[in-house]
Amino acid sequence: MKRFRHLLVLLFALALVAAACGDDTAETTTTAATTTTAAATTTTAATTTTAGEPEEKTLIIGTTDQIASLDGADAYAVHDWELLKNIGEGLIHWEPGSGDTLVPGVATDLGAFSEDGLSYTISLLPGLVFGDGTPLTAQTYADQINNRLLVLEGPNGVGPALGQPYVESVEALDDVTIKFNLTGTWAFFPQLLAGAPYIPTNPTQFGAELNLFPEAPVYGNGPWYIESYTQGEQAVLLPNELYHGERPALDRVIIRYFGDPQTMALAVESGEIDVAWRILGPELISQLEGVDGLTVETIPAGPIRYLILSHTLAPTDDPNVRKAIASLVDRDELTDRVFGGTTTPLYSQVPPGFLGATEVFDDLYGSPNIDAAVGFLAASGYTPDNPLELSLAYPPEHYGAETADIFEVLKEQLEASGAINVTLIAQEWSTYIGAVIGGADYPVSFLGWFYDYPDPDNYLSPFISNGGLGTMVTDPDTGEVTAGLDPRLTTLLLEAAATSDPAQRIALYEELQQVYAEEVVTVPLLIIAEHIVYRDGVAGSADFPSMETLNIGPTVEFNYFTLDVTG
Amino acid sequence: MHPLLLTFLIIGVPAGIGLVYIFVRGTSSMRRYIVTRIALTLPMVLILATLVFFVLRILPGDPVTSALGPKGSPEVKEQLRENLGLSDPILIQYGRFLGNIVTFDFGESLVGAHRPVSDELGERLPATIELILPATVLALLIGILFGTWAAARRKRASDYGFRLYSVVIYAMPIFWLGLLLQLLFGKVLGWAPIAGRIDAIVGTTLDRTTNFIVIDSIISGNWTALGSALHHMILPTLTLGLVLSGVFVRLTRINVIETLQEDYVTAANARGIRKHAVTYRYALKNAMIPVITLIGLQVAILLAGAVLTETVFSWPGMGRYLVERISSRDFTAVQSTITMFAIFVAMISLAVDIIYSLLDPRVRY
Numbered sequence: 001m002k003r004f005r006h007l008l009v010l011l012f013a014l015a016l017v018a019a020a021c022g023d024d025t026a027e028t029t030t031t032a033a034t035t036t037t038a039a040a041t042t043t044t045a046a047t048t049t050t051a052g053e054p055e056e057k058t059l060i061i062g063t064t065d066q067i068a069s070l071d072g073a074d075a076y077a078v079h080d081w082e083l084l085k086n087i088g089e090g091l092i093h094w095e096p097g098s099g100d101t102l103v104p105g106v107a108t109d110l111g112a113f114s115e116d117g118l119s120y121t122i123s124l125l126p127g128l129v130f131g132d133g134t135p136l137t138a139q140t141y142a143d144q145i146n147n148r149l150l151v152l153e154g155p156n157g158v159g160p161a162l163g164q165p166y167v168e169s170v171e172a173l174d175d176v177t178i179k180f181n182l183t184g185t186w187a188f189f190p191q192l193l194a195g196a197p198y199i200p201t202n203p204t205q206f207g208a209e210l211n212l213f214p215e216a217p218v219y220g221n222g223p224w225y226i227e228s229y230t231q232g233e234q235a236v237l238l239p240n241e242l243y244h245g246e247r248p249a250l251d252r253v254i255i256r257y258f259g260d261p262q263t264m265a266l267a268v269e270s271g272e273i274d275v276a277w278r279i280l281g282p283e284l285i286s287q288l289e290g291v292d293g294l295t296v297e298t299i300p301a302g303p304i305r306y307l308i309l310s311h312t313l314a315p316t317d318d319p320n321v322r323k324a325i326a327s328l329v330d331r332d333e334l335t336d337r338v339f340g341g342t343t344t345p346l347y348s349q350v351p352p353g354f355l356g357a358t359e360v361f362d363d364l365y366g367s368p369n370i371d372a373a374v375g376f377l378a379a380s381g382y383t384p385d386n387p388l389e390l391s392l393a394y395p396p397e398h399y400g401a402e403t404a405d406i407f408e409v410l411k412e413q414l415e416a417s418g419a420i421n422v423t424l425i426a427q428e429w430s431t432y433i434g435a436v437i438g439g440a441d442y443p444v445s446f447l448g449w450f451y452d453y454p455d456p457d458n459y460l461s462p463f464i465s466n467g468g469l470g471t472m473v474t475d476p477d478t479g480e481v482t483a484g485l486d487p488r489l490t491t492l493l494l495e496a497a498a499t500s501d502p503a504q505r506i507a508l509y510e511e512l513q514q515v516y517a518e519e520v521v522t523v524p525l526l527i528i529a530e531h532i533v534y535r536d537g538v539a540g541s542a543d544f545p546s547m548e549t550l551n552i553g554p555t556v557e558f559n560y561f562t563l564d565v566t567g
Numbered sequence: 568m569h570p571l572l573l574t575f576l577i578i579g580v581p582a583g584i585g586l587v588y589i590f591v592r593g594t595s596s597m598r599r600y601i602v603t604r605i606a607l608t609l610p611m612v613l614i615l616a617t618l619v620f621f622v623l624r625i626l627p628g629d630p631v632t633s634a635l636g637p638k639g640s641p642e643v644k645e646q647l648r649e650n651l652g653l654s655d656p657i658l659i660q661y662g663r664f665l666g667n668i669v670t671f672d673f674g675e676s677l678v679g680a681h682r683p684v685s686d687e688l689g690e691r692l693p694a695t696i697e698l699i700l701p702a703t704v705l706a707l708l709i710g711i712l713f714g715t716w717a718a719a720r721r722k723r724a725s726d727y728g729f730r731l732y733s734v735v736i737y738a739m740p741i742f743w744l745g746l747l748l749q750l751l752f753g754k755v756l757g758w759a760p761i762a763g764r765i766d767a768i769v770g771t772t773l774d775r776t777t778n779f780i781v782i783d784s785i786i787s788g789n790w791t792a793l794g795s796a797l798h799h800m801i802l803p804t805l806t807l808g809l810v811l812s813g814v815f816v817r818l819t820r821i822n823v824i825e826t827l828q829e830d831y832v833t834a835a836n837a838r839g840i841r842k843h844a845v846t847y848r849y850a851l852k853n854a855m856i857p858v859i860t861l862i863g864l865q866v867a868i869l870l871a872g873a874v875l876t877e878t879v880f881s882w883p884g885m886g887r888y889l890v891e892r893i894s895s896r897d898f899t900a901v902q903s904t905i906t907m908f909a910i911f912v913a914m915i916s917l918a919v920d921i922i923y924s925l926l927d928p929r930v931r932y
Contacts (some may be wrong), residue, residue, distance in 0.1 A: 153647070161638060161643070213682050221674070234770060234881045257881070266749050
């Protein structure tokens with residue numbers, strides 16, 4: 001009896017070991033090769049695959065981002081927008097891989113402003129449907145925008161930020177013609193329209209109330225639909241069979257969510273995922289660059305980093321102090337010492353490639369110019385014998401582990417003047433961000449920005465209007481320019497936004513950047529380039545630009561429909 | 568059925584049956600003890616939940632500003648605070664929180680998609696249990712076997728070896744050990760997966776009912792999924808189990824050594840009973856009592872270890888959830904998760920005390 005019991009235990013243990021060591025790679029090859037699920041018992045309706053049928057192409061993309069909201073009337077995070085742009089298709093959108101080419105999506109053309117610039121009319125393609133068969137007409141679109149984006153105020157605040165300030169209402173003139181009645185003359189409205197909040201949403205799933213976390217499957221009008229998703233684990237996207245365009249080359253895309261970039265780097269190295277996308281730090285990128293079978297590419301765009309200078313708190317309410325800080329920052333050194341050359345120095349709040357972008361901070365303050373800085377400081381009475389006491393605040397974790405290193409280098413650079421003593425204040429994000437925006441705590445602080453719509457307006461307006469995110473160049477309540485500052489900060493901003501002629505806009509934004517730099521509203525520091533790492537066999541489409549970065553261009557949009565995997 | 572309720576049933580039903588059995592069969596003093604302990608658990612959880620509630624609100628920073636960052640106007644933020652009930656007087660918020668605990672509703676998360684916290688915990692709790700259960704078993708196995716082996720061979724090379732092991736492994740940071748195992752067994756040898764609970768593609772074939780992947784695989788007869796789940800458990804379990812095993816090795820060793828010096832052991836040896844039998848059958852059983860007590864004490868440490876292990880292995884459990892939500896000041900999620908942890912620790916502690924009394928009939932309450 002005892003022996004029998006031992007035998008049973010042994011058999012059970014063997015069974016467990018056999019199950020654990022079972023070669024599940026037979027049906028889960030993730031080396032970017034075509035994946036066969038012949039041995040797997042596939043239960044998902046859209047992808048049932050049995051032996052003998054064509055091979056199924058699956059691509060696994062890793063990210064450290066998380067799903068925060070899948071409702072277009074509320075989603076505001078980069079990853080949420082990426083998913084929405086893959087399961088939906090806007091009236092117009094950016095050409096994959098390009099940085100400045102808008103192309104029609106589910107519209108017949110790019111649309112046009114009215115004579116007075118106060119409305120924008122565009123026509124839908126006929127016969128459109130969402131993935132579940134719900135028709136998409138001009139009336140459906142107008143109702144969804146009117147009843148959701150322009151009314152609902154969700155926790156992520158996208159409607160009040162990108163809908164209500166710009167659009168008064170939307171009308172359906174007939175089955176296919178849509179007219180946006182605008183709140184003002186917004187020259188950048190087409191760029192705004194190409195954003196995720198203006199992608200058609202399916203009324204079957206997204207009704208009068210916000211539905212941030214809808215039950216899967218989630219159908220849009222784009223090339224994919226979300227078949228299933230679990231927060232913190234993975235999301236599975238399958239081709240939308242009712243999509244009006246070409247079917248994607250892939251049969252399935254799986255987004256795998258990681259808690260730690262180091263783990264994601266190891267996962268792409270070992271072949272557990274095919275693509276590592278957002279966010280790998282500079283150390284991990286250089287570690288992966290030498291690995292056989294991996295391609296590491298840099299996307300020439302990304303979020304920017306800058307110093308916020310308070311114009312109402314001492315000592316940065318003194319223009320000489322602000323100019324001294326601007327003169328002492330050496331962006332090349334920051335790039336080399338902290339990021340190993342993987343970032344780009346930024347010499348205007350408007351990054352290169354955007355309409356009218358200049359390098360005005362380099363022109364005005366050098367990079368760096370210590371003598372000029374000493375002069376500015378001396379003009380305000382700060383000398384080595386009477387140094388300026390300056391505190392710099394930063395969040396040590398929110399923008400990556402490199403933030404502390406940035407500030408150590410900045411401290412050295414500012415103290416190189418001999419007339420500044422720097423104190424660093426590291427503050428946890430949830431406390432820090434309220435204090436920065438409130439404008440009452442830190443004379444110098446640090447923030448990052450990534451555009452909502454790729455237009456210079458979106459890189460200047462937030463730092464000037466309504467308190468300017470802590471710059472306090474305007475009054476948060478009245479919007480009036482703070483006393484002593486150049487009033488052209490607001491007048492040029494409004495004039496440029498209302499001007500549709502590109503040449504005039506360029507001239508206005510160049511002038512505005514000049515005023516912005518003279519007043520040192522912020523001190524632009526760096527562009528943090530995005531990186532993508534993928535295994536051999538993963539390819540973008542030759543039909544679009546930036547094939548080497550899997551057709552991710554300066555707009556940093558990742559379109560899964562351009563991807564393919566080869567044997 | 569709600570996933571969180573299902574999780575409670577999966578753990579609670581067997582535990583409940585055991586408790587009822589002991590209650591019915593036990594002595595009256597044992598029954599009194601069980602009732603008293605359960606009654607004491609309630610104020611303990613309440614005090615802890617109250618502390619967490621107020622400490623979170625004393626801390627600077629709020630969930631709305633933290634979530635919106637530089638974007639979102641002051642009006643939007645104020646409206647959102649209103650919608651989330653964060654503008655209500657603190658006592659109203661506290662009353663609502665207590666009401667939520669009683670109904671096991673826990674309210675809605677304050678960040679992200681604002682999902683019901685009970686839904687999120689229902690997804691995360693099974694993952695954590697699937698991690699800490701095998702890790703505890705592994706830690707005990709290693710601890711008891713190595714500890715007894717070292718005690719039986721006191722002052723010999725193997726004794727010194729196991730003592731050194733116990734000190735080194737206990738002092739080793741979990742994230743570092745995890746990374747080391749990932750590099751060796753995941754990257755270099757390719758024997759075990761690096762991250763997640765199940766292979767990405769196999770995962771799409773599994774119907775989730777309980778969110779315990781092992782149980783769901785067995786229920787649905789999906790043996791590929793079971794294999795993949797067990798395969799994915801290897802490295803996280805090893806990491807957590809190894810680190811915890813150090814203290815068990817030391818405690819088992821010292822207790823077995825003490826027991827081996829008892830008179831009854833000398834008598835057994837004098838009667839010619841085999842040394843192996845004396846050590847493992849008689850001495851070990853008596854040396855186990857403090858080890859069992861330690862299990863109860865280690866549960867809290869185990870949960871803390873799970874936080875790090877889950878982060879390193881991208882294991883979507885309660886620990887990772889707690890870390891994410893603390894940094895975004897998600898009051899509802901943090902206070903609910905800690906309350907769950909408190910209930911869990913209290914229950915394990917109760918179970919350990921009962922097992923203790925069963926193992927040692929001299930113990931009376």
